[in-house]
Amino acid sequence: MPPYLQLGSIPPKRHTRHATDPGYLNEGLYYEEVISTQGFHRAYSIAYHLRPPTRVLKVEPAASVIVEAAPQAMLRHHHLKTRSIPTHGNPITGRVPMFTNADVTISRCRPDAAQAELFRNATADEVLFVHHSSGSLYTHFGKLAFRQFDYVVIPRCTTYRLEFDAGVQPDLLVVESKGNLGFPTRYLNADGQFRLGAPLCERDLHGPTELVPVDLEGETTVVIKDGSRQTRYTLAHHPFDAVGWDGMVYPFTFNADDFEPITGTIHQPPPIHQTFESAGGFVICTFTPRMLDTHPNAVKIPYAHSNVESDELLYYVRGKFGSRRGVEESSFTLHPHGIPHGPHPGTIAASWDMTRTDELAVMVDTFRPLQLTKQALEFDDTSYPMSWKD
Numbered sequence: 109m110p111p112y113l114q115l116g117s118i119p120p121k122r123h124t125r126h127a128t129d130p131g132y133l134n135e136g137l138y139y140e141e142v143i144s145t146q147g148f149h150r151a152y153s154i155a156y157h158l159r160p161p162t163r164v165l166k167v168e169p170a171a172s173v174i175v176e177a178a179p180q181a182m183l184r185h186h187h188l189k190t191r192s193i194p195t196h197g198n199p200i201t202g203r204v205p206m207f208t209n210a211d212v213t214i215s216r217c218r219p220d221a222a223q224a225e226l227f228r229n230a231t232a233d234e235v236l237f238v239h240h241s242s243g244s245l246y247t248h249f250g251k252l253a254f255r256q257f258d259y260v261v262i263p264r265c266t267t268y269r270l271e272f273d274a275g276v277q278p279d280l281l282v283v284e285s286k287g288n289l290g291f292p293t294r295y296l297n298a299d300g301q302f303r304l305g306a307p308l309c310e311r312d313l314h315g316p317t318e319l320v321p322v323d324l325e326g327e328t329t330v331v332i333k334d335g336s337r338q339t340r341y342t343l344a345h346h347p348f349d350a351v352g353w354d355g356m357v358y359p360f361t362f363n364a365d366d367f368e369p370i371t372g373t374i375h376q377p378p379p380i381h382q383t384f385e386s387a388g389g390f391v392i393c394t395f396t397p398r399m400l401d402t403h404p405n406a407v408k409i410p411y412a413h414s415n416v417e418s419d420e421l422l423y424y425v426r427g428k429f430g431s432r433r434g435v436e437e438s439s440f441t442l443h444p445h446g447i448p449h450g451p452h453p454g455t456i457a458a459s460w461d462m463t464r465t466d467e468l469a470v471m472v473d474t475f476r477p478l479q480l481t482k483q484a485l486e487f488d489d490t491s492y493p494m495s496w497k498d
């Protein structure tokens with residue numbers, strides 16, 4: 109989780125009256141809401157609202173969102189080019205699921221409309237990787253600005269609205285994590301601080317910076333998603349009415365270019381790129397520009413390997429990828445369990461004189477097999493498994 113943060117006005121002691129005059133219904137206080145994770149056992153935040161956060165006028169079903177895995181007759185490598193995926197919908201409705209399993213769903217999203225209703229994912233932490241565009245995330249924690257190559261991490265049960273700046277077509281990679289998303293525990297010392305030598309630290313994480321409570325009595329709808337089911341709640345007031353909060357549960361950004369690469373004299377294994385992990389299900393890694401290996405006989409691109417008990421999904425963001433031919437910006441490659449993969453022919457020799465790489469890529473490594481969705485099939489290059497032959 110990100111470090112403790114406080115924004116706005118809070119009382120000196122938790123669970124005590126945060127006085128205001130006259131307050132909602134002349135009750136003389138702001139209304140406390142505890143936002144906790146894993147029951148009450150893990151990180152939490154405490155917010156203070158103008159009105160009770162429980163004032164519901166109406167509950168009704170909304171359209172369900174079913175992610176359909178495509179039946180696959182063969183175990184094989186996949187390459188999908190998604191740069192030109194059609195623009196569609198808004199930042200919520202425009203998500204096109206591409207890969208899924210019980211732990212994670214990975215979607216592409218190139219919206220062509222503004223977000224119509226507030227949204228809340230009740231059963232997954234979301235990571236929005238901003239491939240193109242910039243903008244702001246609005247929640248009751250305040251305004252959080254984001255920019256290109258940011259991971260925007262939105263804890264489950266955060267009601268939000270995304271707004272993009274004009275001028276650039278928004279382009280997102282969306283990762284929904286069923287397990288709690290956090291940082292690798294090996295990056296943290298016993299005091300909970302990022303270790304010296306970890307590839308990121310507290311200064312690289314950015315939480316909301318502006319808290320302007322919305323004081324608006326009147327119907328406001330929120331679409332709540334829990335799995336495939338969606339429910340529309342009509343609230344009696346706007347929920348972004350917090351005057352203050354503190355804690356360790358809040359949306360934050362981490363920019364991929366702030367990931368500090370670890371290099372060696374010989375090739376370092378993929379875990380050095382690890383950025384996030386989801387309890388038991390998968391990890392997210394960031395491949396950033398870096399110096400290549402310096403041993404005079406170093407093979408500077410990854411060795412062929414069998415990824416036993418994991419599926420490797422790479423999303424290519426920027427730059428030239430030394431070990432791959434044919435990939436382009438917004439390509440996915442999926443190298444599943446059970447079959448080896450490695451550098452394409454000619455790429456080892458081509459790397460001898462290279463001293464650095466400018467690649468930027470996001471990898472999602474899952475421990476359970478990853479399925480392609482029906483939507484993904486139309487982007488799948490069926491000749492890719494044979495692309496190593498010469």
Ligand SMILES: [Fe+2]
Pocket residue numbers: 413415420443449
């Ligand atoms: Fe690999």
